[in-house]
Amino acid sequence: MKLKPNLLAGAALSAIMALSGTVAAEAKTKLKLSHYLPTVHGIHTDFILPWTEEVTACTGGEVEFEIFPAGTQLGNVARQQEQVMAGVVDIAHGLTGIPRGRFPRTSLIDMPFLSDSSAAATYALWSMLPNELAEEYKGLKVLALHAHNPGVIHTASKKVEKMEDLDGLRIRTPSPAVSEMLSFLGASPQGLPPGEVYENLQRGVLDGTVFPWDPVKSFGLNEVLQYHLEAGVYTVSFFFVMNERSFNRLSPEAQACIDKYSGDALVPKFGDWWNKWDVPGRQEAIDAGHEITTLSEEERNRWREALQPMMQNYLEEVKAAGVDNAEEIYKTMQAKVAEYEASH
Template identity: 50%
Template structure:
């Protein structure tokens, strides 16, 4: 049992005849983000409070964030699987190499909207990704809005404009794509991008609008193109023993506020978190390019070889049915 169950002390006068009080279920939730970001404020904190409220006060949730002993990005999955925490939110791509098949949603240009990305990821889970998520109860999987290429002092519109540019990349798939287009991929935590773009150490970054805004990268961006080349998957999971040891009525609450009902909220949240990003650039005199169909096709054509290679690697690891299922969900 991974949560602490405390039975209230009974008065001596009712020790033999009085009923025991309800269990108090104390849960620890962890994630790797600062508590000021939208993921914490709009999603994780409200989820914890809703679980407390709908359980009738049986559950209390303590949230540990970035900077705490439980807030390390590389440890979120292991902490919950091993029972050190009860619930965690983490990034599939860190540490690398664990969720190989889940990377399918990171294929360049597989999806073109946050709604589509979340539909594909959650739709693949039952039949194609469940094995990679064994050992925990999956409360939800999410993907962010399509990526934006933001640069400082370098205008990128067409794929060939990337040649020689040093670009911070979010994943190996996007690193491969940019390298094939002549850019120099740079690995770097998003919290370091502002300073490095400001000083010219890097020329740009690929991030969703929410990341550009919340890390203030829009302040050092002169040009951005909504290439929509990628998304990134995240997990939200609970320790299996924690869930199995809960009373049936509390399990029902967990089931009610997670799964399909929770995943349906993710697209609107990501859209809201990034909504102010474009105006922050244009109001400062910068440019935001939204590609038309012809320009979009140029990018797809220029990266077709990269995508074919990445798909072949994934098919070798996970089977060709994974790629087919992902593309079918994206086209539906």
């Protein structure tokens, strides 16, 4: 049976529309994004989730995201860097110190007494990315580098006020520099992912941990802690990176949207964010009747003096690992932190 011309035209139009719909559907890109924190943490609620929503809206839905947080197959903190390098995930947010040795230059910001705030440390890292730190991010598009507010020493059953109180305590550590700091102060550093700290404190395998205040609440740690020393002597750094091949496969419009909400537009937010994220964890400890102590200035000076050999040793270790200009990078970090603090 022959089709009438108008029916033929209608059928052709329907076929074209169906094909167009198929092409449009195929043009959509779903990117896998992994991080290691629970979905109640500010990193997820204030940073990762809104960032993905902004990029998706900017692209008109061309780019969508599937997020893998803590507790999922791809949410392992020790595998964030290798997963994004291999393209198992397209974007990852992780700790530069886990596993050890992946970002030795960046991790110098973790050295004790280098910065007093997330904002200052983050500024130093981001301003040094194009030159001093670029070597560590080959094959990756860096969307942000940042650091947390000065860390707190949290303990389950022993109050820590001075160096001697740390003697022999098994303290969870997040990075090589912090591990060496704890060792020089007399503690026994234990490398553990954040998600395993609760159980090990509960079982008595750990005596304490170092964290800023924010993960104490998001990981429920106030339930197994009692004492908190606001020492303010270290920070820890993070990366937010994208596989370069994944980025290059996107349309120019989608690439522009990712750029719009990353880098210089994103990095300055971390200081205020971290100030906000720290409040609930600290207040929860107060409400639970915990004892919070601030390191005295006299004791702080003792720690600073005791840690001088540690800082020199750590720089030598980084140099021995192939970073010949470790001391120059460290001095530049000091200068960048001072530059930020002088202008704020």
